[in-house]
Amino acid sequence: MKRKAPPLGAHVSVAGGVHTAPERGKRIGAEVIQIFSKHNTRWMGKALGEDDARAFREESARTGVRTVAIHCAYLINLASSKETVRTRSLYALEDEASRASMLGVPFLVMHPGSCGDDPAPEGISRIASGLRSFGRFPKGVTLLLENTAGQGNSIGRSMGQVRELLDAAGAPPDVAVCLDSAHLFESGYDIGGEAGWNSLLAEMASSGILPLVRMWHLNDSKTPLGSCVDRHEHIGEGKIPLSAFHRILTRKEFSALPMVVETPKDGEDEFEMDIRNLAALRKLAAGPPEGS
Ligand SMILES: [Zn+2]
Ligand SMILES: [Zn+2]
Numbered sequence: 001m002k003r004k005a006p007p008l009g010a011h012v013s014v015a016g017g018v019h020t021a022p023e024r025g026k027r028i029g030a031e032v033i034q035i036f037s038k039h040n041t042r043w044m045g046k047a048l049g050e051d052d053a054r055a056f057r058e059e060s061a062r063t064g065v066r067t068v069a070i071h072c073a074y075l076i077n078l079a080s081s082k083e084t085v086r087t088r089s090l091y092a093l094e095d096e097a098s099r100a101s102m103l104g105v106p107f108l109v110m111h112p113g114s115c116g117d118d119p120a121p122e123g124i125s126r127i128a129s130g131l132r133s134f135g136r137f138p139k140g141v142t143l144l145l146e147n148t149a150g151q152g153n154s155i156g157r158s159m160g161q162v163r164e165l166l167d168a169a170g171a172p173p174d175v176a177v178c179l180d181s182a183h184l185f186e187s188g189y190d191i192g193g194e195a196g197w198n199s200l201l202a203e204m205a206s207s208g209i210l211p212l213v214r215m216w217h218l219n220d221s222k223t224p225l226g227s228c229v230d231r232h233e234h235i236g237e238g239k240i241p242l243s244a245f246h247r248i249l250t251r252k253e254f255s256a257l258p259m260v261v262e263t264p265k266d267g268e269d270e271f272e273m274d275i276r277n278l279a280a281l282r283k284l285a286a287g288p289p290e291g292s
Pocket of ligand 1: 180
């Protein structure tokens with residue numbers, strides 16, 4: 001029996017308003033998309049109105065493209081040593097959560113944060129207390145903590161660290177995990193090799209992360225294994241062997257999870273590279289890469 005590929009798509013722009021995103025998804029042949037709900041380098045965006053939400057819902061229905069995730073603004077850092085940054089981060093997170101709720105988007109993806117020069121345990125406890133004070137997310141919205149490349153002392157570089165963070169936060173039922181293939185590779189998981197992949201799966205199983213994975217970011221990496229430097233590349237053009245993507249796409253535990261590419265829109269137009277990346281992923285979902 002032929003296995004169905006996981007729902008695939010990309011992070012798409014909301015230039016012109018959130019309601020423009022589903023059509024962009026349709027243009028690239030995506031089943032699912034991820035968006036920023038506002039400018040990704042600003043703390044707060046213009047408030048979404050009922051009109052915006054209605055237009056978004058209409059476009060989602062018309063195109064059949066599901067917006068599965070809002071990626072939080074990069075400024076949010078619950079691990080910061082500065083209290084003002086942590087406070088602003090909590091307000092911004094609340095803003096993102098209410099946007100997700102208004103738009104009916106189930107996942108909110110957040111990088112756990114970076115603790116600068118402080119030791120990781122301090123960063124973990126700051127993020128955890130931030131999440132505890134945040135309380136519950138709106139009904140229907142799940143926060144996904146994304147694993148990181150380990151750049152700049154960012155928290156979330158290993159399955160063990162993600163587990164520690166979840167435990168410190170009290171393992172809230174509305175917090176789960178999003179995995180990024182480039183970040184895994186950059187943080188040192190050799191997902192291109194059979195042994196590295198198996199040990200990652202074993203680590204995910206023993207830390208209890210495996211059942212918490214709700215989404216994947218499928219990106220190739222410009223930088224080598226263990227570089228701790230996060231630079232996304234188009235599928236097949238970076239350092240990650242294609243076999244890694246085949247494994248992720250065909251693993252039974254992940255078969256129903258939405259998977260999106262987040263690579264630069266550097267083609268002829270904003271759609272070209274997403275179309276190519278999705279074609280490459282569909283091929284890898286159907287069978288192993290040539291020559292393997
Ligand atoms: Zn990502
Ligand atoms: Zn990244």
